Amino acid sequence: MPGLTIGDTIPNLDVETTHGRFRIHDYINGGWAIIFSHPGDFTPVCTTELGKMAEYAEEFNKRGVKLLGLSCDDLQSHHDWIKDIEAFTPGCKVGYPIIADPTRELLKELNMVDPEEKDSSGAHLPSRALHIVSPDKKVKLSFLYPATTGRNMDEVLRVLESLQKSAARPVATPVNWKPGEPVVISPSVSDDDAHKLFPQGYQTADLPSKKGYLRFTNV
Structure with missing residues (x-):
């Protein structure tokens, strides 16, 4: 089992x-x-x-x-x-x-x-x-x-905050993320919906593929 x-x-x-x-x-x-x-x-x-x-x-x-x-x-x-x-x-x-x-x-x-x-x-x-x-x-x-x-209790606290943010909104936390830093918007969220869900705005990384999947916002 x-x-x-x-x-x-x-x-x-x-x-x-x-x-x-x-x-x-x-x-x-x-x-x-x-x-x-x-x-x-x-x-x-x-x-x-x-x-x-x-x-x-x-x-x-x-x-x-x-x-x-x-x-x-x-x-x-x-x-x-x-x-x-x-x-x-x-x-x-x-x-x-x-x-x-x-x-x-x-x-x-x-x-x-x-x-x-x-x-x-x-x-x-x-x-x-x-x-x-x-x-x-x-x-x-x-x-x-x-x-x-x-x-490392700081790591336990960090991942807890990441989990709670992801539970509340369609976001994830990038590498080495710390509380207070920008998070990334889930790829399942369209740009139109992202503007509604995150009225504070977001920034899209300019990548060679020109695919706008890496979007950062503050929540």
Whole structure:
């Protein structure tokens, strides 16, 4: 069975978390969500990542995004670990729930298993996975990093803004795009419709083909 990927509906799993038990769809509740996994509690890279995710929580909140972490350790371990996370990243508060998955069953459902990393008993550990989920509960983007490489939260925020812009208008974001920079208008939009949809105007790149498909606008 293929793993969860872009376009799939996030499974409506019943999860036990540091904020109590709930179903994932109830937690998303018509908004955006970021679901991210970590290889283990009390591990160095994970500790830096969860602290940084907490530090960025307000930025995600401004964009209507809920955060949901996951690690294969139990709830008590999570609660104890949070103290270290908050101590390492001063001023941060881990206000988002973290799922406990000691049986490793949820990892498989969410396609967050690291095929190479195993614990001392030989059981697979979570990868450093992250899914961005839209209000319709579809996976819109997935990152899959090895345990040895920490993620870049600025990149998570950047791609989130790109996804939200594309969800709201027929636009896409070009290479190395950053929030505030021009976006490109979808080729499916005619020039006539582009003038109506983007009254602020747009610029068409002058290309050798003379095909006016590369149109930039600010939104």
